[in-house]
Amino acid sequence: xxxxxHDRIRQQVTDNSVVLFMKGTPVFPQCGFSATVVQILSHIGxxxxxxxxxADSSVREGIKEFSAWPTIPQLYVKGEFIGGCDxxxxxxxxxxxxxxxxxxxxxxxx
Amino acid sequence: MAMDAVTIERLIKEGLPDxxxxxxxxxxxxxxxxxxxxxGAFRGKSRVQQHxxxxxxxxxxxxxxxxxxxxxxxxxxx
Numbered sequence: 001x002x003x004x005x006h007d008r009i010r011q012q013v014t015d016n017s018v019v020l021f022m023k024g025t026p027v028f029p030q031c032g033f034s035a036t037v038v039q040i041l042s043h044i045g046x047x048x049x050x051x052x053x054x055a056d057s058s059v060r061e062g063i064k065e066f067s068a069w070p071t072i073p074q075l076y077v078k079g080e081f082i083g084g085c086d087x088x089x090x091x092x093x094x095x096x097x098x099x100x101x102x103x104x105x106x107x108x109x110x
Numbered sequence: 111m112a113m114d115a116v117t118i119e120r121l122i123k124e125g126l127p128d129x130x131x132x133x134x135x136x137x138x139x140x141x142x143x144x145x146x147x148x149x150g151a152f153r154g155k156s157r158v159q160q161h162x163x164x165x166x167x168x169x170x171x172x173x174x175x176x177x178x179x180x181x182x183x184x185x186x187x188x
Contacts, residue, residue: 070173087157
């Protein structure tokens with residue numbers, strides 16, 4: 001990964017409280033795993049920025065290295081990597097996800 | 111390219127020798143699996159770290175030959 005890509009990803013996760021690196025867009029996800037995370041975030045009412053990795057192959061490969069995580073989607077909250085689809089789903093089911101957002105000061109729908 | 115469940119299990123156990131691994135072929139297509147991995151090595155690690163350990167054991171196959179592996183990891187209960 002070149003430094004430009006690294007800096008661009010760093011910038012995205014710093015400038016936005018909640019960033020989802022995904023395949024497709026929040027309105028039109030192109031992959032079931034990305035769609036699942038979009039649904040969960042929408043369900044709990046968290047605003048997020050979707051980054052479509054299909055639109056940029058350097059980010060698509062770069063984010064895997066950046067997070068040491070081999071798959072998409074990837075959720076970042078306040079600059080911290082939270083997990084992929086399985087982890088987000090598991091955290092949502094146990095209520096940890098909502099708790100994590102509240103602890104990090106990200107508004108969720110009451 | 112698909113991978114068979116036996117290979118996935120073998121790779122995980124090579125990386126995490128004490129692991130109890132169960133693998134389910136979700137669609138019967140050799141491409142979408144769910145794995146439950148229980149290992150003492152997961153103690154004190156976050157979920158992200160636990161999954162990263164499994165991905166490391168799979169040596170770069172995850173996201174390539176192996177398209178979908180739903181993971182559930184935990185440490186054994188005492």
